[in-house]
Amino acid sequence: MNKDEIITLLKDWRVALLIILVVASIIAINPHFENGEFTTNLQYGLDLQKGAWLQLEFKSEVVGFQTDKPTDEFIASLKNQTDAEIFLVGDKLEIRKLYTQAELTPIFEKAGGKITSYQQGVSKTTADDVKRILESKINSLGTRDARINTLTGLDGVTRYIRVELAGVTMSEAQQVVGKQGKFEIRIATTGNQSEHVIFGDSITGVGNPTQEPPGSGKWGVSFTLNEDGAKAFQAAAIQYGAVSDPDNHQLQMLLDGKIIYSAPLSKELAGNLQQEVVRQLVASTGAGTTGQQAAQTLEIHLRNGALPVDVTVAGSGSVSATLGDHFKLMCLLAGILALITVGIVVYYRYREPAIVLPMVCINASEIIILLGISVFTIQLDLATIAGLIAVLGTGIDQLIIITDEILHEGKVPSPNIYQKRLSRALGIIVASAATVVIAMLPLALMDLSSLRGFAIITILGVLIGVTITRPAYGRIIMAILSK
Amino acid sequence: MTNATGTIYSPGCNYYDMGFTYDVNRYTPKQMVIIPLILLVLALISIGITMAQTGLPVKPGIDFSGGTAVTVFTTDSSEQISAYFAGYPLVGIEEGINNGKYLTFSNMPDAQFRALSDLIMARYPDAKVDQIGEAFGKTLQSQAVLALIFSFIGMAIVVFITFRTFVPSAAVVLSALADILMTAGAMNVLGIPLTLPTTAALLMLIGYSVDSDILLTMRTLKRQGKLDEKLAGAFHTGIIMTTTAIAAAAAMWVVSWFGQVQVINLIATVLLIGLAFDILNTWLTNAGIIKWYVTKKGGPMLTGGFTPKQETKKKGGK
Numbered sequence: 001m002n003k004d005e006i007i008t009l010l011k012d013w014r015v016a017l018l019i020i021l022v023v024a025s026i027i028a029i030n031p032h033f034e035n036g037e038f039t040t041n042l043q044y045g046l047d048l049q050k051g052a053w054l055q056l057e058f059k060s061e062v063v064g065f066q067t068d069k070p071t072d073e074f075i076a077s078l079k080n081q082t083d084a085e086i087f088l089v090g091d092k093l094e095i096r097k098l099y100t101q102a103e104l105t106p107i108f109e110k111a112g113g114k115i116t117s118y119q120q121g122v123s124k125t126t127a128d129d130v131k132r133i134l135e136s137k138i139n140s141l142g143t144r145d146a147r148i149n150t151l152t153g154l155d156g157v158t159r160y161i162r163v164e165l166a167g168v169t170m171s172e173a174q175q176v177v178g179k180q181g182k183f184e185i186r187i188a189t190t191g192n193q194s195e196h197v198i199f200g201d202s203i204t205g206v207g208n209p210t211q212e213p214p215g216s217g218k219w220g221v222s223f224t225l226n227e228d229g230a231k232a233f234q235a236a237a238i239q240y241g242a243v244s245d246p247d248n249h250q251l252q253m254l255l256d257g258k259i260i261y262s263a264p265l266s267k268e269l270a271g272n273l274q275q276e277v278v279r280q281l282v283a284s285t286g287a288g289t290t291g292q293q294a295a296q297t298l299e300i301h302l303r304n305g306a307l308p309v310d311v312t313v314a315g316s317g318s319v320s321a322t323l324g325d326h327f328k329l330m331c332l333l334a335g336i337l338a339l340i341t342v343g344i345v346v347y348y349r350y351r352e353p354a355i356v357l358p359m360v361c362i363n364a365s366e367i368i369i370l371l372g373i374s375v376f377t378i379q380l381d382l383a384t385i386a387g388l389i390a391v392l393g394t395g396i397d398q399l400i401i402i403t404d405e406i407l408h409e410g411k412v413p414s415p416n417i418y419q420k421r422l423s424r425a426l427g428i429i430v431a432s433a434a435t436v437v438i439a440m441l442p443l444a445l446m447d448l449s450s451l452r453g454f455a456i457i458t459i460l461g462v463l464i465g466v467t468i469t470r471p472a473y474g475r476i477i478m479a480i481l482s483k
Numbered sequence: 484m485t486n487a488t489g490t491i492y493s494p495g496c497n498y499y500d501m502g503f504t505y506d507v508n509r510y511t512p513k514q515m516v517i518i519p520l521i522l523l524v525l526a527l528i529s530i531g532i533t534m535a536q537t538g539l540p541v542k543p544g545i546d547f548s549g550g551t552a553v554t555v556f557t558t559d560s561s562e563q564i565s566a567y568f569a570g571y572p573l574v575g576i577e578e579g580i581n582n583g584k585y586l587t588f589s590n591m592p593d594a595q596f597r598a599l600s601d602l603i604m605a606r607y608p609d610a611k612v613d614q615i616g617e618a619f620g621k622t623l624q625s626q627a628v629l630a631l632i633f634s635f636i637g638m639a640i641v642v643f644i645t646f647r648t649f650v651p652s653a654a655v656v657l658s659a660l661a662d663i664l665m666t667a668g669a670m671n672v673l674g675i676p677l678t679l680p681t682t683a684a685l686l687m688l689i690g691y692s693v694d695s696d697i698l699l700t701m702r703t704l705k706r707q708g709k710l711d712e713k714l715a716g717a718f719h720t721g722i723i724m725t726t727t728a729i730a731a732a733a734a735m736w737v738v739s740w741f742g743q744v745q746v747i748n749l750i751a752t753v754l755l756i757g758l759a760f761d762i763l764n765t766w767l768t769n770a771g772i773i774k775w776y777v778t779k780k781g782g783p784m785l786t787g788g789f790t791p792k793q794e795t796k797k798k799g800g801k
Contacts, residue, residue, distance in 0.1 A: 055619060170612065171604070313616070314618060315620075317613035317614060320608060320609040320610065323610070323611045331747070334738035337737065338730070341731065342730050346727060349723050387687075389735050390687050390754075392731055393727060393728040396727045397694055397727060400720060401720060401724070404719070404720040404723075428698050428701045431642075431645045432690070432698075435697070436689075438638055438641050439634040439637060439638045439690055439693075440634070440690070442633035443686060450679055458690075
């Protein structure tokens with residue numbers, strides 16, 4: 001091939017696109033040395049770097065029901081019988097205590113209704129709450145690389161939540177998830193001084209953020225104090241002047257010694273406190289989205305970092321830094337060795353470096369592009385790497401189909417016949433690519449945690465192959481064979 | 484065997500045989516399908532027995548039955564490890580080279596697991612620990628089975644849309660199904676459990692297996708020429724495809740075995756088994772049916788004849 005031919009080849013959009021993508025991918029992966037160590041932008045899952053994961057299962061259920069009674073009355077009756085927190089979510093009930101369907105059936109009957117569906121887990125809203133609480137707990141511990149995923153089924157019920165923490169050991173991860181903050185309420189006295197009122201353990205219940213009064217657009221969180229806490233609250237409010245002069249003696253809420261909320265008593269509450277012990281309080285946080293977000297954060301803090309629903313550990317795992325690095329090295333070795341052996345097999349067949357070299361290069365470029373995309377989309381774990389190597393295998397298969405098809409019965413003649421043969425090959429390739437995509441789709445959509453990355457990388461690999469690398473190979477091999 | 488494959492190609496391009504001397508045209512359809520048929524029956528028996536024992540076609544590993552898996556690199560012997568974990572439900576120690584060990588524990592209560600976790604970290608701080616609860620395993624298991632079923636149905640739909648004729652499409656689907664069933668049977672025989680990684684490998688097999696089947700069908704049905712030559716040509720290309728796939732899987736297998744990367748090793752093992760069966764099912768089962776279908780439809784009837792009852796009236800369009 002002379003210089004002109006190479007330039008024409010490079011100007012072909014299929015070839016140019018491939019080269020641009022490879023270069024862009026290398027930039028995205030950004031292999032470089034940092035503090036004398038080789039590093040890239042690739043994101044690793046918990047197989048390949050130090051970290052721990054916990055799969056938590058909600059001890060709660062979402063139950064469909066039918067009743068002739070007014071819904072409020074029905075729920076109240078259920079609450080009396082079960083002593084559980086029960087919320088109406090859409091047209092179903094979220095019962096925040098684990099009962100089997102058999103246990104619930106008589107309770108529902110007694111309340112004057114029946115169960116129409118039963119699913120262990122919580123509603124999407126509650127699951128998002130839990131996710132937020134866990135995130136805030138992890139954030140409060142400093143910058144850690146954390147991922148929290150709720151696994152919501154097609155029926156909208158979330159049964160599991162998965163927490164992945166990079167850089168920590170299992171026991172650290174368990175502590176993080178189980179850790180509760182130290183919550184305290186104080187009253188401002190003079191200057192910067194304040195006096196202790198109660199600790200978080202006096203709070204017995206915390207409501208979800210609501211508009212107070214409803215529809216006003218002003219957000220707040222209701223919370224309940226126990227008998228002793230309420231007495232202490234009343235005594236302190238009177239003693240330190242919060243009742244007589246609310247504006248100068250604000251109530252402060254502290255989490256781990258930091259003030260997170262500060263507000264005066266309302267006139268009405270100040271008046272009431274002079275007469276009686278008040279157990280039910282509302283902390284208002286303002287209007288609009290800001291007010292709502294503040295209310296959500298406050299709710300988490302009021303709960304002391306405790307989750308609204310009990311959870312059990314359904315699964316867990318951890319990898320040490322040493323083993324993570326070891327696996328990383330092994331994956332790299334496996335990939336390189338796979339590429340080499342595939343190259344040898346193909347060489348054994350065609351005995352023609354002009355065919356084999358482009359094949360192997362195209363194959364490698366496919367892997368590079370996939371890795372480039374993965375920087376923005378998925379973390380690499382062991383299963384994903386296996387998927388990458390499988391893509392390498394199917395990729396070379398399809399290059400073989402193209403090569404054999406074009407070489408069929410001799411050398412490539414006119415571009416016309418060449419095109420016909422190439423499109424015939426692409427017909428086979430598209431059909432088999434479609435089957436692979438369809439076969440992997442369920443895995444990519446369902447959440448089998450560790451296999452999702454594998455399925456996504458396989459699908460991406462096939463798509464890139466069909467749309468980018470195969471057409472480019474077709475063009476390159478034509479230039480080489482027709483010389 | 485006199486008629487080696489590959490020779491039908493005209494000179495001018497450098498083709499070399501792979502050393503296989505199987506001639507796809509030498510046998511009658513009936514002779515071709517008999518070996519896979521026997522293997523399929525054996526696989527079904529193995530699957531049936533496992534099904535009766537565990538409720539699943541392949542014995543479930545800890546991903547699905549629950550339990551704890553530990554990967555460590557240690558010079559401790561199996562006996563020392565067993566002694567160290569006395570009192571915990573240690574069910575297996577697999578030894579790789581390189582001092583790699585892969586321990587499995589059956590289900591245990593939460594408190595006991597925490598104690599075990601501490602015990603592992605005390606002696607083997609570099610271990611990789613994975614624990615799956617029994618209920619969670621059940622959820623994973625039902626999802627994995629669903630994924631396999633959906634994948635298979637989806638694949639079958641694509642194949643039927645591609646070929647739009649019953650017998651060739653059914654042949655492709657059948658040989659993919661046979662691949663998976665034979666591999667599942669072999670997993671039972673070799674004691675390879677069904678886990679998330681091996682489920683992934685089985686799904687991957689669907690893709691690999693259909694690859695060469697589609698090539699075979701496309702080449703024989705949608706092209707002019709003599710059946711013998713088309714079959715030989717398809718075999719020539721198809722066998723190298725499967726060989727490269729086997730080469731990639733073998734590379735994975737060697738490195739993961741050497742480096743004690745259990746997840747990749749299991750995937751590679753299942754792929755290797757499945758690809759070996761794929762050669763059989765593509766070039767015996769599928770090629771056999773296609774040959775019978777084409778010869779019955781038009782060209783002169785060759786010897787033998789494979790005529791399953793339910794398909795004798797089915798003609799199908801071109």
